[in-house]
Amino acid sequence: MQKIEYKELLDAGVHFGHLTRKWDPRMAPYIFMERNGIHVIDLNKTKVSLEQAQEQIKNIVKSGRKIMFVATKKQAKEVVATEAARLKMPFVTDRWLGGMLTNFATVRKSLKKMNSIDKLMKSEEFMNLAKRERLMLEREKEKLERVLGGIADQTRLPAALFVIDVKREHIAVKEAKKLGIPVFAIVDTNSNPEDIDYVIPGNDDAFKSIALLTKAVGSAIEEGIQERKKEKEEANQAELEAEKIAADKAEEAKAPEAPAADAEGDKE
Template identity: 65%
Template sequence: MARTTYDELLEAGVHFGHLTRKWDPKMSQYIFMERNGIHIIDLNKTLAKVEEAAAAIKQIVKSGRKVLFVATKKQAKDIVAEHAKSVNMPFITERWLGGMLTNFATVRKSIKKMSNIDKLTKDGTYSNLSKKERLMIQRERIKLETLLGGIADLNRLPAALFLIDVKKEHIAVSEALKLNIPTFAMVDTNSDPSNIDFPIPANDDATKSISLITGIIIKAIEEGLEERKREKDDEAEKEAAQAKAKADAPETAEGKRARKAPVEAAAAVEDDAPAAEGSEE
């Protein structure tokens, strides 16, 4: 079953590209026509690409890995943050810090600093500080939460990136490229799709378009998580059934001999042991 339809894409305005004078020639393969000075995206290709991206991202999540969502443009940040939270995936919606992936160890230190501030407030140390110190710590905590709150639970590099507007998020794309991290992205007619592993030709400015495409990706992630859970449950049931069958199985003659062998050997050693000193012969 298709994850979306041509009509849904049309209604969301996914087909509207940028002005023809702002286009990137590398997007020509995804452009259907030009109307009133605006490029129109070929929705048949969008349908095919979104299906391909959803299937690939589902397999990544099914293997137990994380997908990092990146959307710092105004009209996308709230939509992406809300969707990412619904499936417990990390996200960046404020500002991409240079080295977020290539210098991940340093970023982890900042996240740890944020958790240390939280510990101060819980163990009572925070209340013993001066008003000025408390204010400084509070401001730093808010700043860290704004920038890194979405990746607080990310303990290792993500397995993939999903981006809105690759032109705006070019630093994230270049870092992912250096580390060979697969990238999934909504690519508009003014962007270069050549560095994206799974480009989805779509309008990356309209909220309806962003919401529809992101929703499809989230649905694929949900499917991957469900399948992973189902496989784990099936495996646990199988192991429990095997253990029960083993416990209920009648003991074979060979098993009895194996169980008696240590007891008989111990008895033989005891019989062969020399009498204690001072005992009567």
């Protein structure tokens, strides 16, 4: 798991908050000082918070569950989508559909529809449709993929959310809170940290800051995946060894007993 050093946080500008007049007083415990009208985030607290979040995220993934990435702001979309796709985790980077968590049954219907259109477009039947119908289906598929493409393989609710900019993604945070789904988030000085289970105080606007923190979370997920894989392999190996021991014992039980020595022959 990638441990981020203080200098890396500093170089990425993670400490730069918003203008003091835009601050949320509830972020006061995470603010180090004010400089030139801008709040400076305490990077020591960022480092500790990040490491705590990484450990929790690793354990969630190790148990076989998923972390959903949520980042719809322009400077975060690409890095978040790339990291989530690499780790085979669900992500939302276009826009958050109201009810994506609280009305997941409806979202699943839309996912099924998207998959149905995809199958139809790959079949011969698609070419037999009128040009106008084909164009309408292509547009509908494109629209669904843009909004739901990142959660196409999602069959159940995620175990947790990782959010960039909780102020912007307040609907996602609200839905997660309603369902008791923990939220890990990069929280800037203009946001309310009270609804976030694992606050990572930091700059949620600069690309370098977002990329560094997202990749740090990604490394925790990767380690969780690897540890789960290792545990499965060890369990399978133990099972094979147990089966072999049982088979050996069964063979021993079937083997005929050696004939008893002839009594008279022994006397001679």
